[in-house]
Amino acid sequence: MILHVLANGGPGGTNLDPLYGKVLFWILAVLSVSAALAMILVRQAVHCALMLAVVMLSLAVFYAMEGAPFLAFVQVIVYTGAVLMLFLFVVMLIGVTSVDALKETIRGQRLWAGLAGIAFAVLLIVGIGHAAIGTAAPTTSAESTDNLTGLAQLIFTTYVYPFEVTSALLITAALGAMVLAHRERTSPKLTQREVARRKIQSGQVAPEPPPGVYALHNAVDLPAMLPDGTTSSRSVSNAVVERDVQLSRHPQAEITSDLAAEQRIDTERELEAGASGKGEAQ
């Protein structure tokens, strides 16, 4: 259906069947508003980013329905593709601790923000309700060409000066990001020889033991089980441990509460004890 919408995207609106348009509008309106609400209510930053992606993709379909196929594609490519991925990168970098704090620093902030939001919405809706927003105007001769040609003509004639200024803005933004993200190196870079020497001196040349993925469970946050039945915390990556703490999971406790594992360890210990006892008796 979306392809159908895009194919019919003329400059003055779409030739879409009005019923199709209505159904699509209401479905996507409900979807985008509920995703936006979820975005400001959900605690995890990653979930917020995904909700924002839902809103942006539905906005892209709205643009297509409103006769702006070029903007629909730019919305998907620039916003959902680039901006949101940038957000996700930063969330992953700052990531683990970026759960929003539940504590209010200003008392009653949420309540007042909600009230202000409702008042703002009422103000805007009443204001726009009083304004005369007509139906879609018929296409005039100036934009009877297709959307892309019309946009290009406008950008490179009427709006050519803002367009050129935009390039300066983009270069400035790129330079600014590079300057802000740059970190001075305070110590000289380690050579390969120094890295090797440090490794030998640390006493552990081999890599850390792998986690107990296939030993008892199918998860990397479970530590490896050593031959004596104890577990090795060194086999689990620190990031995974941090994540477990954040989600208040206790894989270590899970291991000891796992009856099958306990029984197996017990029987193995009994067997060992029996074998060693037999050896001593002989």
Added chain:
Amino acid sequence: MSPAAYVFLAVILFVIGAVGVLVRRNAILIFMSVELMLNACNLAFVSFARMHGNLDGQVVAFFVMVVAAAEVVVGLAILMAIYRARRSASVDDANLLKY
């Protein structure tokens, strides 16, 4: 649908974004709410363009997208710098100018 319906939807999304800016304490999430507000504005611009039957509104929406992309790049770089200095992305912790 008539352009008015789209404008009302844009208003609702804009207000949700504004409430998000007021409510959230994490700087990344505040940024996301600002993005939502910019998107809502774009939707209104496109609707107005359709209402008037010309493409100027779409050009403005295009420029808004470009400026928003630049803003996000610089904003997130600042956020990274603050995070590096304070080990926190919360706007409550960035209070160095207070003393």
